[in-house]
Amino acid sequence: MNKSLLDMLKSLGKWPKKPVISLVGAGGKTTCAYLLAEELAREGKKVLVTTTTHMEHPAFLGRNGVIDKSPEEIKAAAEKSPVVTAGTSGPGGMKMRALPQAVFKEVLPFFDAVVIEADGSRRHPFKVPASHEPVIVEGTTHIMILAGMPAMGKPLGEVCFRMEEAEKLVCQAKLEGKGSLSGMCLTPRLAGYLLEAGYVQPLKTRFPGAEQMILLNQTEDGNAVAEMGEHTSVPVFGRPSLPAAGRGQIHLILLAAGFSRRFGENKLLYELDGRPMYRYPLEVLETLRVLRKDIASVCVVSRYGTILEDAAEKGFCAVENKESVLGISSSLKLGIRESRRVCGTDEKEEDFYCFFVADQPHLRADTVNRFLDGFLKSGKKIGCLAKGDTTGNPVIFHETYIPELLRLEGDTGGKKVLKKHPEDVFLCDVGEEIQLHDYDSRQSLEITER
Template sequence: MSRYTLLTAFNLQSQKEMIAFVGGGGKTSLLFALGAALPGRRILTTTTRIFTVQMSQAQELIFATEGTEENEKKIGAALDRRGSCLVVGEVVGEKATGIPPQMADGWLARPDVDFVLVEADGSRMRPIKAPAPHEPVIPAKTTLVVPVVGIDALDGRFSQVTHRPEIAEALLQYSVIGNQLSVNDVARLIVHPQGGLKGVPDRARVVPFINKVETAAQLTAARQIAHQLLQTPRIERVVIGAVKSEKPVREVHQRVAAVILAAGEGKRMGQQTKQLLRWGSTTVLGQTVENVQGTAVHDHLIVTGHDAEAVRQVAQVAGIETLHNSNYATGEMLSSLQTAVRVLDESVTAVLVVLADQPMVEPATMDLLLAAYWQGLGDLIAPAFAGKRGNPVLIGRRYFAELLALPPGDAPRTLLRRHADKLHLVQVPTDSVLRDLDSPAQYQKERP
């Protein structure tokens, strides 16, 4: 069960923010839900149009006329009464018109306003869309853009689930008409510069929300979309949930790098480097790499040391970068992990520390640790079987500085013991997390 709320999922602080919602699949519902959850004083609005029936969700409703002193006084009075108000233009038919984007920019500058939430385009109730030339209308001072998509975009025919399918088809650059969208199609539309990223201000954060995710199959698909979205540097994180459910946030996906520690000499194995021993049709390291590549981690890195050139060859075949630890002979495992952490991109929020001599740990087991991290269960996560803690372990960025400060000769487990009250143990269905290849006998017992 996720520990995330809408506020923590979107990393919203108690400071001024303007949040713009684009796309389809529940933008208005998310706007009102987040508006109700935020602290302080909030103005909700639209720069396009909003259905009059949806306006009934507002605690206070104000019809704006641009730049009038009376209008600004009405907003202030509404915020004094209820802390929140919806501001729209005039009603035309079944919809109310939006306000000019510069008006929203002005509201953010008011001392009595903490948050401005803006629905910045329309989708005619479809789960996914491609923007027309005149949209989205995102105010210049927007600090967070939330592209919204409903997971039900995968369920129906392309023309039925997509708003402006002809534009979406042009962005995807192949004919989808008559077919269903794939996971890859959805991700590509969200990160396309003329799709979900169109009109995003340069300094705004971008956090997509995959909505209506309720079943296990939908969660699997949403995870696949999130994994692809995080390949785009502009995406800060991806929120998965169902905004109308009791727990609107299921998971928050951020970038996790797998660091495979393959620098050791493995002296107890005799003359051969244990990570290079045969393992079925590959090597011990080759199988470990294959297992890691089967998980949902964002990136992979192998730390070399002893027999570095041979290890690099294994990495090259797998398409994984290597980093050499020149201190491997005396620095033990800690120095290898510290070497890797020092070079990680700032967008990486956690490392999955994988031992090269654990080819028995399957991808599904590692994904259990990632799922716990996505659900906000902790920043120190380890597997456990029969009451014993095993490997690999996940370490969040908040502990990186402390990890780098550990003295030579120490070990990463010191960090886990020091913060035992913060360590989240994931019960796994296999004892593979407790086993490694520390002796010739163990290798002969474990090898396929």
């Protein structure tokens, strides 16, 4: 069985009560940072994810972040979530930068573990650091040095960030290669030497108390790991690739059978800018079906003939709910059963069921598309859109949660299942909070229209 990242770190020596783990190198630091944070959270720890340089902005990873916030706001976030990403805004809003040093020190007592992306590689799968890199905080207990297996066998000039630093080290070692250095293929042997000279030895001098390891990421090749290990003084581990996003099929289900009691009329047919409210999410589903190859079915459950006819015209499965008086759970069950009936089940494929509501007219297809991509990459089995502490629709469930969903009764939807399994939930920041708005009453609509 492959070791988890946490198991690898614990095998290095005595495990501290409050680990501070810095990830450096190249080839998957951000992914590994969150995997590690989630493993720590499953042990009951409150985990801070941050950076000393810059890392992907959490909003673009489908994660909630506490950006440009005070220590008190970061503390409040830690009280509500086991994993908190905190930092400051980077240029253009695409990256997150480090917390101010004073803020970082002030928030440390709020957490049981810290995971830090402490190096930049500009998306290269391999790196040799400059003299001012990496940027590691005092008190770091563990340093994980990454190299991406996809870099192996390729010309060094194509895969290495800070090529000039690699040239210095290769020249010092008088390593011979055919042709130019940039054309020399990166092997586990050469990678081991460059990481040892570029990272391991300088970091042993700077942080003698910190445990170190090298992670040859995205590989199960034991020979490559062993060959690299022959040229380093710290343990080398391999980690296989995560399953690719899109590995399963997604069923989109629109729940459109409500009675609109508080609205005073059928809100789903209420016109917004010349179109009935239900048509906005219906068009989102239509766009997603075009955008994504992993959409296996689109199902619309309603008690209203107009909506069912419109859905059928678009080629969706239109399911009449004759028992909508029993609540939203009845529509949810009908949607699941119809999706399974239409597509059947395939043991080779994983099935995911994504539920939408028909009174959410501001939701955008590009937002849902980003959400689905992030969810599939996360490895989680439940996901939803969110803004801060507010969670919203759509909500997606892996097939393993179908029995639990089918046991729901009354006016209870999938959120009840989501709340029971917070450790398995992927939250995607929606961006504009208005996209989460649904409309229970005319008053709520009027407030938004102002």
